[in-house]
Amino acid sequence: MTILLFGITKDIVGSATLSMPSSSEFGAKDTKTVKELKDYLGKMYPELNKLSSLAVAVNNSYADDDTIINSFDEIALIPPVSGG
Amino acid sequence: MEFKRYLRQTNLADFGPQAQQKLKDARILVIGAGGLGTPVLSYLNAMGVGTLGIIEEDVIELTNLQRQVLYTEADVGKSKIATLVAHLKSQNSATHFITFETFLSKDNALEIISKFDFVIDGSDNFSTRYLVNDACVILKKPFVSGAIQGFEGQLSVYNYLGGPTYRCLFPNMPSPNEIPNCNVNGVLGVIPGIIGSLQALEAVKIVTQIGEVMAGKLLLFNGLMHSFQTVKFKANPENINITELKASYGNESCDAIPTISSEAFLKLMEANSKIQLIDVRTKEEFKNDKQAVVRAINIPLDELLEVPLGMDPNTPIYLVCQSGKRSRIALKLLDKKYENLSFYNVEGGMNKIWMHQE
Numbered sequence: 001m002t003i004l005l006f007g008i009t010k011d012i013v014g015s016a017t018l019s020m021p022s023s024s025e026f027g028a029k030d031t032k033t034v035k036e037l038k039d040y041l042g043k044m045y046p047e048l049n050k051l052s053s054l055a056v057a058v059n060n061s062y063a064d065d066d067t068i069i070n071s072f073d074e075i076a077l078i079p080p081v082s083g084g
Numbered sequence: 085m086e087f088k089r090y091l092r093q094t095n096l097a098d099f100g101p102q103a104q105q106k107l108k109d110a111r112i113l114v115i116g117a118g119g120l121g122t123p124v125l126s127y128l129n130a131m132g133v134g135t136l137g138i139i140e141e142d143v144i145e146l147t148n149l150q151r152q153v154l155y156t157e158a159d160v161g162k163s164k165i166a167t168l169v170a171h172l173k174s175q176n177s178a179t180h181f182i183t184f185e186t187f188l189s190k191d192n193a194l195e196i197i198s199k200f201d202f203v204i205d206g207s208d209n210f211s212t213r214y215l216v217n218d219a220c221v222i223l224k225k226p227f228v229s230g231a232i233q234g235f236e237g238q239l240s241v242y243n244y245l246g247g248p249t250y251r252c253l254f255p256n257m258p259s260p261n262e263i264p265n266c267n268v269n270g271v272l273g274v275i276p277g278i279i280g281s282l283q284a285l286e287a288v289k290i291v292t293q294i295g296e297v298m299a300g301k302l303l304l305f306n307g308l309m310h311s312f313q314t315v316k317f318k319a320n321p322e323n324i325n326i327t328e329l330k331a332s333y334g335n336e337s338c339d340a341i342p343t344i345s346s347e348a349f350l351k352l353m354e355a356n357s358k359i360q361l362i363d364v365r366t367k368e369e370f371k372n373d374k375q376a377v378v379r380a381i382n383i384p385l386d387e388l389l390e391v392p393l394g395m396d397p398n399t400p401i402y403l404v405c406q407s408g409k410r411s412r413i414a415l416k417l418l419d420k421k422y423e424n425l426s427f428y429n430v431e432g433g434m435n436k437i438w439m440h441q442e
Contacts, residue, residue, distance in 0.1 A: 062317035
């Protein structure tokens with residue numbers, strides 16, 4: 001699973017992409033959700049928990065917390081940016 | 085002349101004279117005349133949009149020049165809106181400009197936006213972005229949103245024909261210090277040129293109905309990877325049924341300045357005879373104003389940085405002019421030069437003071 005990082009999330013994680021070897025990273029269950037991924041990332045990078053408006057896309061579509069993620073999906077973390 | 089002027093676009097089969105006429109009839113409001121607003125306005129003005137509204141209250145600063153490429157070194161310290169409109173008028177004398185030298189606020193947003201067909205948001209802070217969203221949703225007008233940070237940019241057309249809004253993607257305004265605001269994190273100069281140009285393109289598509297408008301999709305541009313990625317998203321009905329603005333949007337300006345209302349200022353003058361006041365109007369204006377505050381020292385705006393102020397650093401210094409605009413510019417200039425002094429702008433200037441005294 002590849003996670004693309006935009007805006008402040010890139011600065012928090014320290015790179016533009018994150019690779020996750022498999023869904024086993026965040027538990028024993030077979031199906032994973034966006035919420036579970038967020039919780040997992042929040043433990044690894046606590047600064048991410050401070051973002052109150054963070055959009056998540058799965059395979060280029062906006063995903064809510066219940067969206068199921070599979071091992072080969074491409075995830076994007078998208079915070080709003082304000083600059084003009 | 086008009087026929088020839090736009091020939092290179094009117095001879096496009098998918099555009100033609102009909103689309104040119106639609107551009108001429110269009111009324112578009114651009115919020116912010118900074119990194120995004122300047123390319124947006126340059127191109128819309130060049131392409132022949134008939135009426136352009138501009139909201140901006142900033143003064144040109146040296147740090148703007150690396151990305152706001154219409155402004156010159158000689159313009160530093162001048163009003164952005166006046167400088168920009170002078171430039172745009174020389175670029176296209178047929179355009180009708182409607183200027184608002186103010187910041188968009190909860191009190192003026194609905195009235196200003198209602199005068200236009202749609203909005204292009206090039207503001208530099210979240211407060212204004214959420215205010216633009218809510219006002220456009222209430223007025224059922226689309227808005228072309230561009231935003232930049234570092235080497236990245238985002239673009240989407242929100243609230244287009246019942247499509248999703250900014251809140252469908254980012255439901256709540258980030259709290260202060262959660263995400264860099266007001267350009268504190270910096271941006272590479274060319275990035276707003278790219279995103280602003282794309283905003284101008286979306287505006288043309290909305291007006292002329294050619295191509296596919298970027299609604300329900302967010303473009304994520306990464307300048308370092310040269311990637312243009314598109315994310316689809318849907319409307320959430322609760323965000324479309326907004327009927328009134330929120331009670332507050334936080335601080336709607338990135339450079340809010342210390343201000344005193346004219347009423348509070350008058351009370352202060354009655355109570356305190358040693359108040360420090362600088363009137364930054366011209367010498368003629370000051371001399372001819374029989375109601376000018378006797379205790380004021382007159383230092384015209386263009387001499388402010390050249391003469392010693394001779395002020396007491398232990399008490400506040402108030403700045404006044406005719407309407408409160410030049411004194412606002414004065415405050416920004418003085419604040420930079422004199423870090424040990426504290427300045428306050430008298431809101432509304434002498435116009436408001438006279439009103440209270442009548």
